[in-house]
Amino acid sequence: MSDATALDYGFFSFASKDEVLEKSKEYWNPGKTSFWSEAGVPLVIDRREEYFIYDVSGKRLIDVHLNGGTYNLGHRNPEMVQAITVAMQHFDMGNHHFPSLARTALAEALIKSAPANLTKVIYGSGGGEAIDIAIKTARHTTQKRKILSIIKAYHGHTGLAVGTGDDRFSKLFLSDQPEDFPHVPFNDLEAMDEALKGRDIAAVIMETIPATYGFPLPNPGYLEAVKTLCEKYDALYIADEVQTGLMRTGEMWGITKHGIEPDILVTGKGISGGMYPIAAVLVSERCAGWLTEDGFGHISTFGGAELGCIAALKALEVCGRPETRSMVHYISDFIGKGLQQIQATYPDWFIGIRQNGVVMGLEFAHPQGAKFVMKRLYENGVWAIFSTLDPRVLQYKPGILVKPELAEELLDRTEVGIAKALADVRALDRKSR
Amino acid sequence: MVETMFEMPLEPAGVPRGRAMLERADWAARAFASYDSATVQRIVEAAAAAGAARAHEFAEWAVRETGYGVAEHKLIKNLACSTGIAERYRASDYIDVVIDSDSKIVSVPRPAGVVLALTPSTNPVATVYFKILLALLTRNAVVISPHPYAKQVCAEAARTMAAAAVAAGAPDGCIQVVDEPSIPLINALMTDTRTDVILATGGSPMVRAAYRSGNPAIGVGPGNVPVLVDSSADITAAAQRIVESKAFDNSILCTNESVLIVEESAAAALITALTRAGAHVLTDDERDKVRDLVFPEGHFDPQWVGKDATVIASAAGVRVNPRTKILVAPFDLVVPEEPLAHEKLCPVLGLVRVPTAARGIDAAAAVLRIAGQGHSAAIHSTNPQTIMAFSAAVRVLRVAVNVGNSLGSSGLETNLAPSMTIGTGFFGRSAVGENLEPKHLINWTRVAYNSDASVRMADMSGINPWRVPQGAVPAYPRASNEDQTITAHTPVSVRADGPPDELRDEIRRLIIEELNAIVRG
Numbered sequence: 001m002s003d004a005t006a007l008d009y010g011f012f013s014f015a016s017k018d019e020v021l022e023k024s025k026e027y028w029n030p031g032k033t034s035f036w037s038e039a040g041v042p043l044v045i046d047r048r049e050e051y052f053i054y055d056v057s058g059k060r061l062i063d064v065h066l067n068g069g070t071y072n073l074g075h076r077n078p079e080m081v082q083a084i085t086v087a088m089q090h091f092d093m094g095n096h097h098f099p100s101l102a103r104t105a106l107a108e109a110l111i112k113s114a115p116a117n118l119t120k121v122i123y124g125s126g127g128g129e130a131i132d133i134a135i136k137t138a139r140h141t142t143q144k145r146k147i148l149s150i151i152k153a154y155h156g157h158t159g160l161a162v163g164t165g166d167d168r169f170s171k172l173f174l175s176d177q178p179e180d181f182p183h184v185p186f187n188d189l190e191a192m193d194e195a196l197k198g199r200d201i202a203a204v205i206m207e208t209i210p211a212t213y214g215f216p217l218p219n220p221g222y223l224e225a226v227k228t229l230c231e232k233y234d235a236l237y238i239a240d241e242v243q244t245g246l247m248r249t250g251e252m253w254g255i256t257k258h259g260i261e262p263d264i265l266v267t268g269k270g271i272s273g274g275m276y277p278i279a280a281v282l283v284s285e286r287c288a289g290w291l292t293e294d295g296f297g298h299i300s301t302f303g304g305a306e307l308g309c310i311a312a313l314k315a316l317e318v319c320g321r322p323e324t325r326s327m328v329h330y331i332s333d334f335i336g337k338g339l340q341q342i343q344a345t346y347p348d349w350f351i352g353i354r355q356n357g358v359v360m361g362l363e364f365a366h367p368q369g370a371k372f373v374m375k376r377l378y379e380n381g382v383w384a385i386f387s388t389l390d391p392r393v394l395q396y397k398p399g400i401l402v403k404p405e406l407a408e409e410l411l412d413r414t415e416v417g418i419a420k421a422l423a424d425v426r427a428l429d430r431k432s433r
Numbered sequence: 434m435v436e437t438m439f440e441m442p443l444e445p446a447g448v449p450r451g452r453a454m455l456e457r458a459d460w461a462a463r464a465f466a467s468y469d470s471a472t473v474q475r476i477v478e479a480a481a482a483a484g485a486a487r488a489h490e491f492a493e494w495a496v497r498e499t500g501y502g503v504a505e506h507k508l509i510k511n512l513a514c515s516t517g518i519a520e521r522y523r524a525s526d527y528i529d530v531v532i533d534s535d536s537k538i539v540s541v542p543r544p545a546g547v548v549l550a551l552t553p554s555t556n557p558v559a560t561v562y563f564k565i566l567l568a569l570l571t572r573n574a575v576v577i578s579p580h581p582y583a584k585q586v587c588a589e590a591a592r593t594m595a596a597a598a599v600a601a602g603a604p605d606g607c608i609q610v611v612d613e614p615s616i617p618l619i620n621a622l623m624t625d626t627r628t629d630v631i632l633a634t635g636g637s638p639m640v641r642a643a644y645r646s647g648n649p650a651i652g653v654g655p656g657n658v659p660v661l662v663d664s665s666a667d668i669t670a671a672a673q674r675i676v677e678s679k680a681f682d683n684s685i686l687c688t689n690e691s692v693l694i695v696e697e698s699a700a701a702a703l704i705t706a707l708t709r710a711g712a713h714v715l716t717d718d719e720r721d722k723v724r725d726l727v728f729p730e731g732h733f734d735p736q737w738v739g740k741d742a743t744v745i746a747s748a749a750g751v752r753v754n755p756r757t758k759i760l761v762a763p764f765d766l767v768v769p770e771e772p773l774a775h776e777k778l779c780p781v782l783g784l785v786r787v788p789t790a791a792r793g794i795d796a797a798a799a800v801l802r803i804a805g806q807g808h809s810a811a812i813h814s815t816n817p818q819t820i821m822a823f824s825a826a827v828r829v830l831r832v833a834v835n836v837g838n839s840l841g842s843s844g845l846e847t848n849l850a851p852s853m854t855i856g857t858g859f860f861g862r863s864a865v866g867e868n869l870e871p872k873h874l875i876n877w878t879r880v881a882y883n884s885d886a887s888v889r890m891a892d893m894s895g896i897n898p899w900r901v902p903q904g905a906v907p908a909y910p911r912a913s914n915e916d917q918t919i920t921a922h923t924p925v926s927v928r929a930d931g932p933p934d935e936l937r938d939e940i941r942r943l944i945i946e947e948l949n950a951i952v953r954g
Contacts, residue, residue: 330605
């Protein structure tokens with residue numbers, strides 16, 4: 001780039017960051033573009049590597065949003081880049097109708113990584129499609145329509161997935177389907193029992209820890225009891241492991257820490273290695289019936305694209321290394337203890353740490369608390385996002401390959417950001433009085 | 434790079450795994466660096482005991498896997514490098530802070546961090562044990578990259594110690610081992626910035642590569658050991674020691690004698706004594722046959738590494754007593770074109786006669802001009818003038834006197850630091866001139882007060898910066914809303930104390946039995 005302010009990438013160029021933002025509003029998404037500028041996060045990502053993203057201004061941010069774990073292995077992880085680059089000499093997306101090399105290899109690897117009852121894999125191009133596949137599979141298997149999820153659930157935005165979630169994303173598009181998608185409060189077993197005992201529920205769908213809700217942790221024994229209720233009332237258990245899978249809780253799949261063998265397990269985001277979109281649904285033999293009955297039952301041109309399969313194979317391999325597992329335990333221990341120390345300094349403001357491995361939600365004593373913290377962290381070089389469905393809680397999701405020095409730096413920056421956000425909130429309080 | 438159908442090659446699978454090991458080791462090292470001395474002591478004892486308990490099995494396994502050496506000799510080394518090392522350094526302290534009120538300096542030991550330990554095929558298990566224990570004694574994490582010829586036994590040996598260390602409270606991943614060593618992997622490990630120090634024991638190309646890596650390295654050069662016997666020596670004792678030492682582990686060590694130099698006036702008696710001690714002194718004709726066999730076209734044939742003397746003799750067409758331990762090959766002049774003046778790695782010992790002890794020192798210097806500078810030499814003499822002249826002239830950093838060099842220079846039969854890694858110092862293009870010992874794996878932070886008498890030094894006695902680890906390191910990632918006080922979920926393999934008494938007694942009994950077996954022959 002000859003002109004210091006020009007953004008010339010060869011493929012396209014802009015005169016300035018302001019021009020990007022203007023055109024982003026004009027041609028792309030005015031609502032989102034404005035939202036972030038107003039929220040104090042005027043980010044247009046340029047360079048990205050390891051756990052760093054850089055604004056086009058050059059500002060460096062440590063990424064603990066990771067797009068919900070998409071960048072679990074970091075940005076442009078060299079192993080991912082190499083795998084895909086090499087694979088592109090031979091493979092493209094492939095033809096979705098035929099048996100394929102990469103799809104078969106990945107399916108075998110996924111099944112070997114998963115609870116023993118899961119036997120077959122169905123691919124989607126993203127998490128939402130994968131959730132739709134899971135729901136369709138459950139309906140086919142049980143010959144029932146209703147899918148039970150928790151209030152404030154979030155499983156994606158596609159036709160069926162959006163029904164499982166909060167109204168916020170379905171009513172806008174007149175796509176709420178309350179009769180087929182009942183909701184019950186999280187951590188409420190009585191409500192769950194009540195909803196299931198009519199025996200008309202095809203499946204309960206649960207994120208092992210509900211991410212967009214701010215990672216409220218399931219009460220000890222809750223998920224296990226839900227699974228038992230499912231068995232009692234002939235409903236299937238769909239484990240949405242999009243954010244809790246791939247070693248983020250210190251085991252390959254978070255649900256296994258509960259000793260649960262789900263009937264269906266959904267993975268997405270991180271399985272792409274952050275490089276090539278792909279998602280997958282792992283199903284038990286009982287649920288796999290339609291794959292024999294009508295193998296063309298669900299068709300997806302991009303689902304299980306072969307380059308994506310190679311990306312996923314590599315991502316799965318990296319996540320599954322004994323070294324990686326050990327490091328996640330170290331990272332979780334170190335950052336968890338560091339956050340506890342910060343909490344001890346600001347106990348009335350930083351009121352809770354929800355943590356399982358490197359899945360973390362930080363709770364603040366203000367209805368919009370996490371938005372204040374997000375802004376101050378951004379200024380201080382950390383990118384973490386508030387929880388859309390509970391803005392008191394900051395989603396704080398370090399990668400599974402974070403190095404010790406970066407963990408230390410992250411905690412230093414976090415402490416300062418939290419302190420400054422507290423000052424902001426106090427100043428506001430004084431004003432409003 | 435791996436050959437595939439692609440034009441662009443893929444990195445061998447082991448390389449990224451190797452990097453991951455260093456990263457894990459980095460986490461482990463950081464945790465380990467704040468451990469207290471009592472916990473470390475327990476970890477060292479547990480790892481050493483676990484190593485000793487399988488010393489015999491691994492000695493035999495090493496001979497089977499590499500195809501050379503002598504199991505009973507390897508057992509001695511495996512024990513020396515497990516419980517032997519633990520014993521030797523039990524009273525040493527590489528952890529506690531040292532306060533010197535007179536100099537107003539406080540010294541705080543700081544571990545290197547991640548030690549990359551390259552281990553040879555010749556001393557496979559002993560070196561693995563040795564480097565692991567040195568790392569544990571100094572609170573370092575270690576990644577072992579064994580020689581490919583001995584990779585299976587070394588991996589199992591390392592895992593044996595690792596399991597015991599972690600069970601005794603060591604941080605997870607503080608001992609790791611590469612299963613499939615390869616050149617690209619070793620290069621990747623050596624040049625990685627997460628490697629804090631390389632301990633390179635092995636061939637010269639590997640040692641030089643370690644020094645080129647850009648990382649701190651302690652590498653050792655090759656040996657080519659001259660041994661001088663002068664007329665003042667106890668000839669019978671010298672002959673016995675030399676034969677035993679040359680025969681030790683079938684001469685695959687860098688410390689085994691290479692060329693025996695004898696003062697002419699003692700030569701006849703020494704040859705008789707050597708023969709009595711189990712050597713076969715070759716005739717000129719036999720010598721040529723052995724030389725042609727072992728050094729075809731002047732270059733050493735690796736198939737004879739560590740083979741029995743009788744096997745070599747038979748292959749060369751030389752008839753020897755079936756109890757022959759070494760072959761002694763007389764030649765005239767120590768010059769580079771004489772193959773027998775080079776390192777031999779098999780129980781063939783060169784023999785040169787010299788008119789005077791002074792000429793013997795010259796011959797020893799000539800042996801080292803060929804190879805082995807900075808390493809070791811031996812002398813059998815009662816004349817202090819000769820011993821001093823020899824030691825000051827010959828370019829080595831240890832001279833074993835009236836003792837076999839194999840166990841003498843490695844500190845097993847002298848009071849040098851017992852070591853499987855012989856620092857060759859500046860003569861041998863190495864950073865360390867001593868036998869490798871724990872102190873080489875730490876630095877000290879010096880807390881230095883204003884020397885002016887008016888500035889008082891605070892009393893730091895009783896302040897311990899180190900901590901007793903609580904439970905497993907790292908803690909298993911349980912959900913934060915689980916009751917953290919419940920300990921029933923703690924993985925069963927994690928124990929805060931060492932092996933139970935019964936196990937310790939059992940290990941002790943096994944070691945004693947094995948030692949007795951060696952003594953009985």
